[in-house]
Amino acid sequence: MIAVENFSSNGEASRALDAGSIYLGGGTLVMRALNYGEQNFTRIVRSSDPSMKRIETHGDKVVIGAGLTMAEILSSNDLSFLHAPAKAVGGPAVRNMATIGGNLFAEHPYGDLATALLALDGTVQFDGGQSSDFESFFASRQNTHNLVTSVTIKRPNLGDFRWSKITRVKPKGVSVMSIAAWLPQSGGRINNPRIAFGAMGPTPLRAKNAERVFENQNLDQQTVTNAIAALSGDFQPPDDPLASGWYRTQVAPVHLRRLLLNEGGL
């Protein structure tokens, strides 16, 4: 039997979380585990704290409550740069349920929105004021019992952020991979590029070898060619029923090229 504990504040919910409990946001991960009898928890913790639904802009940064659903992202003009990755998550019913916070914990090959967040250079906030950059968070998320309350990301300029999801099924399917590229430009040169791939490892990962190629370069065919050549050292993707690791490694450069050079594809 599972005990469900509802709290009106994040502080109370956070204090209730321990190794035998799990936080339930939209339910798409926790209820799935229950349906399959795979739960390793005996208590479900929930919070109705209104801050879990907040959207706040501070300069070039946006703070988004962890309880915001994909549908709520899609209905926010302030978050238009996240509309493409949010719409890539499931069908309408899933998007009415799935939250940002849940997507941060989604295991391979899920977590498309988390891939976009990783590219947008931000942090994960926990109850109590602690925060973690996305890479550190992904590296330790399995062991965290802190309540994620929000994420803070930088708002990209129009045209600097690109997104692509590659699936075998249209219009919707699980990711063979997802790609998020934030290539901020100044004077025609790229500064601090961030390229993230989903479904190319156990968590969303940055393509750091490819990023280095773009630094202080123009976004042109030669630079993209050099970057995709460097990509082979960035990932060791796992095999799964959708694609082998070898296949993912082979096609990742193709899809990155298509995304960055606006080339057509499947």
Add this chain to the structure above:
Amino acid sequence: MKKPVQFNLNGIHKAIFVDGGENLLTAIRHGVGDTSPKYGCGQGTCGTCTVLIDGKPHLSCLTLAETVEGKNINSSGGLANGPQLHPLQEAFMEGFAAQCGYCTGGMLMAAKSLLDQNPNPTRDDVIEAISGNICRCTGYEPIVDAILAAAQKMRGGSYGGRVA
């Protein structure tokens, strides 16, 4: 420990007890007795358990039952008004949009949510609306055609039944 939950299902007040961690699908099927939403994958992939919660499509197998306290839920079991089928149901029947029928309840609710918000959808709108619902029989084209036909019929105002 069981918890009491009250909600409206297809416009009718329901008060049931649910187990801790019980999903809404089980509550509707076993607690209330409405077997129109089906259990398919149990992981949010197939969509056959789709119901509307306060007008929006949700997967009942992934919804914690006690979270729907005080909410309005619609299932495909409430679409017909007695012997009079909903235009979507009529269109599915006339267009052979159901074969084994296991996905049909979820398809109908996904389609109803679309038509409630957009009475004049494009074909792409319909495809997007049912993108979270899997059908292994029809190849989808008859389903898309049926939803567009129902939309046309509903715009014509020829349906006089209950549209919950």
